[in-house]
Every structure is written in C-alpha cells, then in structure tokens.
Amino acid sequence: MLVLALDTATPASTAALVEVTADGLVGVAERRTVDPRAHGEKLAPEIEGALAEAGVRPADLGAIVAGLGPGPYTGLRVGLATAASMGQALGIPTYGVCSLDGLGRAAGPGRVLVATDARRREVYFATYLDGVRVLGPDVARPADVAAGIVRAGTATTSRARNRRATEAAALAESEILEAATALAGADAARVAAALARAEADNLIGQATARDDGVDVTGREPVVRESNVHGLVDRAAGEGALKYGEIFGVPVEEHLLYPPGAALVALAADRIRAAAPSEALTPLYLRRPDAVEPAGRKPVLT
Secondary structure, three states, X not given: OEEEEEEOOOOEEEEEEEEEOOOOEEEEEEEEEEOOOOHXXXXXXXXHHHHHHHOOOHHHEEEEEEEOOOOOHHHHHHHHHHHHHHHHHHOOOEEEEOHHHHHHHHXXXXXXXXXXXXXXXXXXXXXXXXXXXXXXXXXXXXXXXXXXXXHHHHHHHOHHHHXXXXXXXXXXXXXXXXXXXXXXXXXXXXXXXXXXXXXXXXXXXXXXOEEOOEEOOOOOOOXXXXXXXXXXXXXXOHHHHHOHHHHOOOXXXXXXXXXXHHHHHHOHHXXXXXXXXXXXXXXXXXXXXXXXXXXXXXOOO
C-alpha cells in the first residue's frame, strides 16, 4: 500500500511516499523545505513533486499519516488540514502520530532526547529509550529540561519504594500509638505520636538513596546542572542543535526534522490492519499567541 506522510510541526514541511508491505517499509520519495513562514505555500508543491517523482497519482494512495506535533499553531494546522481534506476527498483513512516520535524512532538505540524549537526561547521535548518514548511530549525552557527529566524519572521509578516506605511508616506509627495507649493512657499516646511521626520520617528518609541519579523518595529533585549529560546519551532535533551548549550532549545533526518513513513506521500496524480513520488532533501544548477579544470597547463620538 502506498502511504503519504505529511509533517509541518517544525520549521520544515515534509511530504513523503512510503510503500507499506506485509513485512516492511520501502521509502519511495520525499520532499522537504525548511522555511517556518512558508508551510502553506510549500506543502502542496511538495506533495505534487513526490507523487510525480514516484510516477503515481493521488488516487493511488491507500492512507495518509500526519505528524500531530507538538508544534507552533500556524504551521501545524497546515499539515493536519491538508491531510484531513485529502483523506476525505480520496476516501482513504488518516492516522496521526507524534512528530517527536518520528525523530525518536529514527534516532535508534540508546537514551535520546528529542527537542524541537518551540520559539519563545523554549523547546518541545521528549525522551526515548531504544526508539520508544519514555517521557513527554512537553514544553520548557532548555535550561529546565534536565529538571523535567529527573522529576519524571522520580515519578516512574520510585512508586513501589515510596509505597513500601509509606506503608512501613504508617505501621510503625500505629504500633507505637497502640502500645502507648495500652500502657499509659491517652496523654502518653499524644507524646508517643510525636515519636511515631519522627520514626515515620526516618523510615521514609531511608528511601532517599539515589538510583541512577534519580531521587526515589518522590520529593522535589535538586538539579544543579542545566545540561542533560548523564540523563541521555545524545540528542536530535533542530531544538537540540540550537541549544546544544545548554544540553551538553552530542547532537545528531543529520536528524533535525521528522523523516516521513519513520512517521509511517509508527502507524504501520494500524495501516496493515486497515484501522478506521482517526481524527487528527494537534498537540499544541500551549495556547496560541492570538487571544480572544474581550468585551466590546465603548466608542466615544
């Protein structure tokens, strides 16, 4: 089946044709233009050029895959509106994938940070382990990405140990209170309660050892460095290249924008299963710069 992949979540607009077979993918053609102000002007000619290069017509397409972002509002909606309208006109299904996932999959093995330029001195980012997303997508200042990764690691790796520590603390407190009440009555129990709380803090404090640099207590991590060295092995995306000095890890400079084949690969199972068409819901992650007008202003004559 011939599949068209579209992505306008970054400064690049991409149109690619990929043949999806029963056991793999074959890249057919890809056109890309890097111009953050020209998605609307460039995408249609790119689609036309890719089809012409492959010697096929729109009617030969079997499905469309679109990058959902995250990305800036204006550029992102160009790709999604084009994909949705083409899918409806041709009567073929449309599938959405996170644009960052395309970069993460293409980056391959290891721990990878994918960051694209979110403007306003921020990045859209996610982290991947062997091509599979483990954190994100999210938006933050480059200097805050490291803290975000550590916080997310705390929540995902420490849940079991936190629960055990909390249960042990609760048991210790209840045992001390019960024993004190039996021996000396309510007044002594109140005194023992203070000791119980101290014991609880001690038990929970025993879980403050760090596993791979992640605080397993669930408490707010202290991140003194703004770079992500030690948290990931390398980075990809034009945001990673732009803020490479802050991130402090090697950047895959050949992998700045989501490849069309990687986007199709993420939707390949749905395509082969002939899954129903999906609504293409954009991942904006933040409100657009434009704001709704307030109440009507009085006009003095």
